[in-house]
Amino acid sequence: MPKLNGGQIIIESLKKENVDVVFGYPGGAVINLYDALFSSSLKHYLGRHEQGVIHAADGYARSTGKVGVCIATSGPGGTNLVTGLATAQMDSVPIVAFTGQVPSSLIGKDAFQEADITGISLPITKHNFLVTDIKDLPRTIKEAFYIARTGRPGPVLIDLAKDVTQAEMEFEYPDSIDLPGYRPTFEGHKLQINKAAKAINSAKKPLLYVGGGAVISGADQEIRALVEKAKIPITTTLMGLGIYPEDKELALEMLGMHGTQYANLATTEADLLIAVGARFDDRVTGKLDEFAADADIVQIDIDPAEIGKNVDVTVPIVGDIKTVLNELLPHIDEKEMGEWQQRIKELKEKYPLKYEDDGSEVIKPQYVMEEIDKFTDGDATIVTEVGQHQMWAAQFHKYQKPRQFLTSGGLGTMGYGLPAAIGAQIGQPDEKVILIAGDGSIQMNLQELGTAQTYNIPIKVLIFNNNYLGMVRQWQEFFFDKRYASTKIPAPDFIKMADAYGIWAKRVEKKSELDAALKEAMEHNGPVVLDIKIPEEENVYPMVPAGAGLKDMIGG
Structure with missing residues (x-):
């Protein structure tokens, strides 16, 4: 087999991961990678700033469900990715970011455009790697993509010493990987699923609270089936918008600080809250001890660190949302519309989203x-x-x-x-x-x-x-x-x-x-x-002041 340099190995590895689009901004520390990219079949989009590059990779990943890929050079190139890495980490977006680094012999010696990007990015990435030996490169890329896209997705950074992209070796991409410390749980625990089904079937006022995890899992059909089978009203977080059509009778749209009044009031009245791929963010819950205070809580999430992190949970289930809901649905009783659903209808009619329109030429x-x-x-x-x-x-x-x-x-x-x-x-x-x-x-x-x-x-x-x-x-x-x-x-x-x-x-x-x-x-x-x-002093209503409970809304 002909030998490839590190830049060429990265390109061939990306092809093995079915990557066809890359966002980036070149520099000296990644010049060998860009030379390989020049003659490749990959489509490269040159941004105007590294922050723009990683946000573009983020938007690509969110819209397609694929892993977004971006490239930046060493020093300021890497540090300009920091905000984008933190953005992707908070919202669980799969990204693999390649950064250049000074040659391995100069690491730690304050060489030109050196920055410890792996140290800087450690708290804001799902994982990161520093590659100083070309022999580690294919395996590292394979692991990076696997980590980025599986479990709770997130950004992974690969920092490349410049001599790694210059060195040569025969290319062989691993068929599989084994990461003993990383074993995401996909299937829910059967006992917990039975407990959740029992709670849902016996609840008088259940409410689905659905976040971005359900979108990431591709669980929209399962969410819809659960809503329509058990006639459960559904509210979503900002990240969960669109998981269920918002013009439907049982859709309450967004809850929280700027959520609908009917979603917030329904949350305060519910006797069971089924949290699906949502992390009880402070912008959603408001004052924690008043959030769904009368409700038992079922929480389904693939990230065990999120279970019970902010609120006490009655029935915790760790697993992939789509998988768990498919396991749960056969145990759910078919129900008809009743008093709770009528109450939801009344709340929606009484507290619609509205704004003042005086009929003038002012654009609201x-x-x-x-x-x-x-x-x-x-x-x-x-x-x-x-x-x-x-x-x-x-x-x-x-x-x-x-x-x-x-x-x-x-x-x-x-x-x-x-x-x-x-x-x-x-x-x-x-x-x-x-x-x-x-x-x-x-x-x-x-x-x-x-x-x-x-x-x-x-x-x-x-x-x-x-x-x-x-x-x-x-x-x-x-x-x-x-x-x-x-x-x-x-x-x-x-x-x-x-x-x-x-x-x-x-x-x-x-x-x-x-x-x-x-x-x-x-x-x-x-x-x-x-x-x-638009008017200079137009406000967003309703609004729950920071630290207040969801029922303490201003306006709307």
Whole structure:
């Protein structure tokens, strides 16, 4: 067999893992890898910043369910990945990130562009590797992909000493791996499944609380079967949106700080909470000792560390969501609609999501989301930045399927949305991908417009422009007597900015202009920017103040 250098071995290993798309930014420490990439069949997308590169890999992974792959050089290249690694770790996104490192003989000697990226990233990756011997390279890549995609997915970083990518050896990719310390549990414990079934069958007011773990597991059909068989109302986290169609009778949509009033009230009234792939995040629970205080709790999660971490659990089940639900469903009794379901209907009728509309030409952001929903008939991938616009996108668009809503949930990363939308569009070229952005968030990685333009990636960027860091301003209004400290953020001329990148753009300042602008944007064959002027002091309602219980909602 001919010998390959380390860069070529990485390329051939990626092919063995069925990778066909790579996001990256070159540098001296990965120059051999890029030389191998140049003559390969892999499609490489050059970002404009390493943070943009890893968020694009993240968006690709979330939209497709595949492992996202990215490359950065040593030193600042690696450290610029840190926010993206933490974002993926918090939201359980499978990524394999390759970083360059100085030659192995110089490690630890403060060589040019040296950074201890494995030490830096240890708390924010599922696992990481430092490769200093080319003989370890194929096995390391095989293990990295296995770890990234199995169990609770997450980012894995492979740091490559430069001499490893230069060295040569005969290439042989391992057929299998054995990791004694890593044995994810997929099947649920039969005794616990029987206990869960008994609890569900005997509950008078059961409620499904479903998170991103169910989306990752591909358990939407099983969730739907459970809802419809046992007539269990369902609420989701931000990461779980779309796991069950939100226009259905038993759908309560999102719960938590900016969740629907009916979801939050139903949670306080339930006598059994079935948590499926959800981690009882503080933005969901509010005051912990008041969260579902009258309910027993069944928790199903593939990560044993999440079981009982934040709340006491009556019936814990460790296992893959899809597998466990398939084991559980035969033991669930078929039920008819009853008093509890009638109560859910009453809550939805009494406390609908709403906003003030005075009939003027002012463009309310909630109205924009409703119009997008109508315009696309719910058939689009919505990606968001982080802030008020993120919550309006979660509230006022009816999601119909999983992987239809992509956002940074756990870390709340401003600057995530634009590169993630690019990655999502690359992963799903036939899907309509719409980015909902704030004028503050969009500026954090605005340079990625260059990536969209270079590859003619037809994302539709809608900027909700209120000249404020809106979510922080809202907190300042409610809790700091309107002392708007450093939240006024005059925006650049986004139309000129888009034009500088060669991207079609339009400003929308009147409600009557919106539909025509949306139609023009959606029909345009390429990337688009719409700068939509919204009221400066529009608020997100309802809102549960930090530390309060779910029943203590403001507005809505």
